[in-house]
Amino acid sequence: MDATIGWWDDFFWAGLEVIQVFFVAMVGTVALGLMGAAAKLSKSRTAQKIASGYTIFFRGTPEILVLFIIYYGSAITLTSIFQFFDPTIKFVDIPPFWAGSFGISLIVGAYATETFRGAFLGVDPGLIEASRALGISNLKTFFYVRVPEMWRLALPPFGNHMLSVIKDTALISIIGLDELLFVAEQGMGATAKPFPFFFAVGGIYLAFSTVITLTAMMLEKRANRHLEGSR
Amino acid sequence: MIKVFKIATLAATVLVAGFMQSASAEKLRVGMECTYAPFNFKNASGDLDGYDVDVAKGAAKLVGAELEFVCQKWDGMIPALLANKFDLIVASMSITEKRMKKIDFSAPYRISVGRLVGSNSMTTPLFDDAGKPIAENFAGLKIGTGRATTYSSWFEAKMPSAKVILYDSSEAMYLDLENGRVDMIMTNPMKAFLKFLSKPNGKGFKFVSPQIDEKKFFGVGVGIGMRKGNDALKAKLDKAVKTLSTNGSLEKYAHKYFPFAIHNEKWTQ
Amino acid sequence: MSIDIALTLESIPKMLMGIGVTFQLLFITLGLGTALAIVLLLMRISGRWYLSVPSMVYIYVFRGTPILVQVFIIYHGLPGLEFVRESIFWPILRDPFGCAVVALTLNTGAYVSEILRGGVLGVERGLLEAGSALGLSVRQRFIYITTPIAVRLATPAYSNDVISLMKSTALVSTITVVDMTGIARTIVAETYAPYEIFLSLAIVYLIITWGIQKSFGAFERRMSRHVKQETAA
Numbered sequence: 085m086d087a088t089i090g091w092w093d094d095f096f097w098a099g100l101e102v103i104q105v106f107f108v109a110m111v112g113t114v115a116l117g118l119m120g121a122a123a124k125l126s127k128s129r130t131a132q133k134i135a136s137g138y139t140i141f142f143r144g145t146p147e148i149l150v151l152f153i154i155y156y157g158s159a160i161t162l163t164s165i166f167q168f169f170d171p172t173i174k175f176v177d178i179p180p181f182w183a184g185s186f187g188i189s190l191i192v193g194a195y196a197t198e199t200f201r202g203a204f205l206g207v208d209p210g211l212i213e214a215s216r217a218l219g220i221s222n223l224k225t226f227f228y229v230r231v232p233e234m235w236r237l238a239l240p241p242f243g244n245h246m247l248s249v250i251k252d253t254a255l256i257s258i259i260g261l262d263e264l265l266f267v268a269e270q271g272m273g274a275t276a277k278p279f280p281f282f283f284a285v286g287g288i289y290l291a292f293s294t295v296i297t298l299t300a301m302m303l304e305k306r307a308n309r310h311l312e313g314s315r
Numbered sequence: 316m317i318k319v320f321k322i323a324t325l326a327a328t329v330l331v332a333g334f335m336q337s338a339s340a341e342k343l344r345v346g347m348e349c350t351y352a353p354f355n356f357k358n359a360s361g362d363l364d365g366y367d368v369d370v371a372k373g374a375a376k377l378v379g380a381e382l383e384f385v386c387q388k389w390d391g392m393i394p395a396l397l398a399n400k401f402d403l404i405v406a407s408m409s410i411t412e413k414r415m416k417k418i419d420f421s422a423p424y425r426i427s428v429g430r431l432v433g434s435n436s437m438t439t440p441l442f443d444d445a446g447k448p449i450a451e452n453f454a455g456l457k458i459g460t461g462r463a464t465t466y467s468s469w470f471e472a473k474m475p476s477a478k479v480i481l482y483d484s485s486e487a488m489y490l491d492l493e494n495g496r497v498d499m500i501m502t503n504p505m506k507a508f509l510k511f512l513s514k515p516n517g518k519g520f521k522f523v524s525p526q527i528d529e530k531k532f533f534g535v536g537v538g539i540g541m542r543k544g545n546d547a548l549k550a551k552l553d554k555a556v557k558t559l560s561t562n563g564s565l566e567k568y569a570h571k572y573f574p575f576a577i578h579n580e581k582w583t584q
Numbered sequence: 585m586s587i588d589i590a591l592t593l594e595s596i597p598k599m600l601m602g603i604g605v606t607f608q609l610l611f612i613t614l615g616l617g618t619a620l621a622i623v624l625l626l627m628r629i630s631g632r633w634y635l636s637v638p639s640m641v642y643i644y645v646f647r648g649t650p651i652l653v654q655v656f657i658i659y660h661g662l663p664g665l666e667f668v669r670e671s672i673f674w675p676i677l678r679d680p681f682g683c684a685v686v687a688l689t690l691n692t693g694a695y696v697s698e699i700l701r702g703g704v705l706g707v708e709r710g711l712l713e714a715g716s717a718l719g720l721s722v723r724q725r726f727i728y729i730t731t732p733i734a735v736r737l738a739t740p741a742y743s744n745d746v747i748s749l750m751k752s753t754a755l756v757s758t759i760t761v762v763d764m765t766g767i768a769r770t771i772v773a774e775t776y777a778p779y780e781i782f783l784s785l786a787i788v789y790l791i792i793t794w795g796i797q798k799s800f801g802a803f804e805r806r807m808s809r810h811v812k813q814e815t816a817a
Contacts, residue, residue: 091359091361093361094357094361097361140790141786141790143747143793144747144751144789144790144793144794145751145786145789145790145793146750146751146752146753146754146755146765146786146789147751147754148754148755148757148765149754149765149782149785149786149789150786152778152782153778153779153782153783153786155395155398155400156391156394156395156398156772156778156779156782157398157778157779157782157783179400247647247648251649251650251651252650253650254650254652254653255650255652255755257652258388258652258758259388259391260385260386260387260388260395262386265650265652265653265656266386268656269350269484269486269487269656270349270350270356270357272486272490272660273350273352273356273484273485273486276486276489276490276493276514276516277664278490278656278660278661278663278664279657279660279661279662279664279665281661282653282656282657282660282661283657283661285653286649286653286654286657289648289649289650289653290645290648290649293647293648293649294648297648390769390770390772390773391772391773391778393773393776394772394773394776394777394778397776398778413774417776462769462770462773463770463773463774480680480760481760481762481766481770482760483758483760487660487760490660490663490664491663491760494663494664494669494678495669495678496663496678496679496680
C-alpha cells in the first residue's frame with residue numbers, strides 16, 4: 085500500500101472531481117427524467133414518441149459508447165449549430181467534465197424517466213380528488229400532493245439511479261477526465277504496481293456508494309414517516 | 316404536467332448553457348497521453364513532466380502563448396484534435412503520411428524509431444543480418460503494440476498474419492510483457508531502455524530486434540500536431556522548434572532523462 | 585459537417601466480426617453468473633450467519649463499486665501479485681477474455697442474486713402455508729412452489745440485468761479484448777471519424793437489445809399464461 089503514498093493528494097482531488105460530476109449529473113438526471121416523464125404522460129403523440137426514442141436509445145446503448153459519441157461528436161455538432169446563429173464563433177468546446185456529466189445525465193435520465201413515469205401513475209387518484217374537493221388549486225395540488233407522493237414512490241429505484249451515476253463516473257476516465265480511475269492508471273504507470281492503486285480506487289468508490297445508500301435509506305424513512313407501521 | 320415540463324426544461328437549458336464554453340484564441344491547449352514516461356507523464360507531485368512537456372513549454376514561450384494541458388488516451392488523440400478538444404498535439408506523435416492527410420505537423424523535435432523488446436530466453440533470431448524480419452520465426456508469438464501507433468502500422472504492413480494485441484496505453488502494455496501476457500512488445504527504444512530494461516522489473520528482458528526507422532512508417536520524426544489551415548501557427552511553431560534545437564534546449568531537455576540527445580540533428584545509434 | 589456514409593457502410597461488417605466475441609462473453613457470463621447468483625442467494629437466505637454474512641458482504645462490495653474498476657483490478661491488479669501468477673488460475677487470468685469472463689461473472693452474480701431474492705420474497709406466504717398443510721417438506725416447497733413463482737416475478741428485473749450485462753461487454757475493449765467496441769475504436773483511430781462509427785455501433789447494440797427484450801417478453805408471457813391478465817385500459 086505504501087506505493088500509493090505520494091499519490092494520496094491526487095486521489096483527493098480526483099475524489100472531489102467525482103463528487104462534482106455526481107452532483108451535476110444528478111441535477112441533469114432529475115431534469116431529464118422529469119421532462120421525459122412529462123412528455124410520456126402528455127397528450128401529445130409527438131412528445132411521447134420523442135421521449136420513447138430517448139429512453140430506448142439511452143437504455144439500450146453501452147454507456148461507454150454514449151460517452152465516446154458525446155465527447156468526440158458533440159463539439160462538431162454544437163459548433164455547426166452555434167455557427168448558424170453567430171458565424172463569428174470559432175468553435176464550441178465541451179470539456180470532458182461537462183461531456184461526461186451530460187452523458188451520464190442522458191443515460192441515467194432515461195431510466196429515471198421510466199421511474200418517474202411509473203411513480204406519477206402510482207399516485208392514488210383518490211388523493212388528488214380529495215385535494216380538489218378541498219378546493220386546493222391545480223398548481224398547489226401538483227406541488228403539495230402529487231409531487232411528494234410521486235417522490236415517495238420513486239425513492240427506492242431512484243436510490244439505484246444515484247448509485248448508477250456515481251459508478252458511471254469511472255467511465256469518464258476513458259475520455260480523459262482526471263477522476264479516480266485515471267489517477268490510478270497514472271500511478272500504476274509510474275510505479276508499475278497496479279494492485280494497490282486499483283484497490284484503493286475500489287475502496288473509495290465503495291465508501292461513496294455506502295454514503296449514497298445510507299442517504300437513500302434516510303430519505304425513504306422520512307418520506308414514509310406519515311404512513312402507519314413505518315418505523 | 317405542462318408545469319413540470321416547463322420547469323424541467325428551464326433547468327435543462329440553464330445546465331446546457333453551463334456546458335458550453337468558448338475558448339479564447341490566445342491560449343493554446345495541448346493534448347498528450349499523460350501516461351507515457353519519460354516523454355509525457357505525471358510525476359509523484361502530480362505535475363505533468365517529460366520531454367514533450369518541456370518542448371511544449373519551450374515552444375510556447377517562444378511564440379508567446381499560454382498553455383493548458385489536456386490528457387487524452389492515445390487512440391483518440393487525432394479525433395480529439397479534430398473535434399477541437401485541444402489545439403496542439405505534443406505527445407511524441409510521429410509525422411507519417413497517413414496522419415499528414417488529416418493534420419499538419421511542425422518540424423520534428425525528436426527522432427522516431429521502434430524496437431522490439433522480448434524476454435531474455437528468446438534465442439531464435441527474428442531479424443536477419445540485413446535488418447529484415449524473418450516471418451516464420453514470428454509464428455505463434457503474441458506481440459503487443461499501442462492502438463493506432465506507428466508500431467502497429469508497421470506490423471500490419473510487414474506481417475499481417477502476426478498476432479498483434481492492441482493496447483490503450485503503453486504502461487498497460489509494459490505490465491503485460493512483464494507478466495507474460497504478450498511475448499514481445501514493439502515500442503520506443505529510448506523509453507524501453509530508461510523505464511524498463513534498466514530497472515529491476517526489466518531484468519529478464521532485452522531488445523530482440525535492431526532499430527527500425529523506416530521512413531514510410533515512422534516518418535521523419537515526431538512533431539507538434541495541429542489542425543490544418545493554420546499556416547501562421549505552423550510557421551511560428553516550426554521556427555520555435557528550430558530555435559529550441561539550435562539554442563541547445565532540446566539537448567538540455569533530453570539530458571534530463573537520457574545520457575544522449577534525441578532530436579534529429581544529434582541522434583546516434 | 586458531412587457524414588461519410590461509405591465509411592459507415594464498410595465499417596459495419598468489420599465491427600460485426602466482433603459480435604461473436606460479444607455473444608460468447610454474454611452467454612458464458614450469464615450462465616456462470618446465474619449459477620453464482622443461486623449459490624449466493626441460498627447462502628443469503630440460509631439463516632446461518634456464517635453463510636449469509638459473507639454473501640451479503642460480497643453482494644455489497646460488487647454492487648457498490650464500478651464495474652470498470654472491478655475489470656481493471658482483475659486484469660491489471662491481480663497479475664501484480666506473485667501468488668496469483670503461480671496459481672492454477674493463471675492460465676485463465678492470463679487471457680484477456682478469461683479476465684473479462686471472471687470480472688463480469690463476479691459482478692453479474694451479485695446483481696442477479698439480489699434480483700432472485702426479490703423474486704423469492706415476492707412469493708405469497710399463503711401459497712407456502714398451503715404447501716406445508718399438504719405435507720410438503722421445506723425443500724419440496726422451495727423447489728416446487730417458491731422457485732417457479734420467484735422466477736416469474738424476477739423475470740422483468742432479470743431481463744434488465746441481461747441488457748446491462750450486454751452493455752457492460754463493451755468495456756472489455758479496454759483490456760484488449762477484440763469485441764465490437766474494440767474493433768470500432770481501432771477503426772476510429774485509423775479513420776478519425778468517431779461520429780459515424782460510434783453511432784452505427786450504437787445502432788447495432790440497440791438491435792441486439794431489442795432482440796433480447798422481445799425474447800424475454802415472449803418468455804414472460806408464457807410463464808404468466810395462468811395469471812388472469814388485466815385488459816389494457
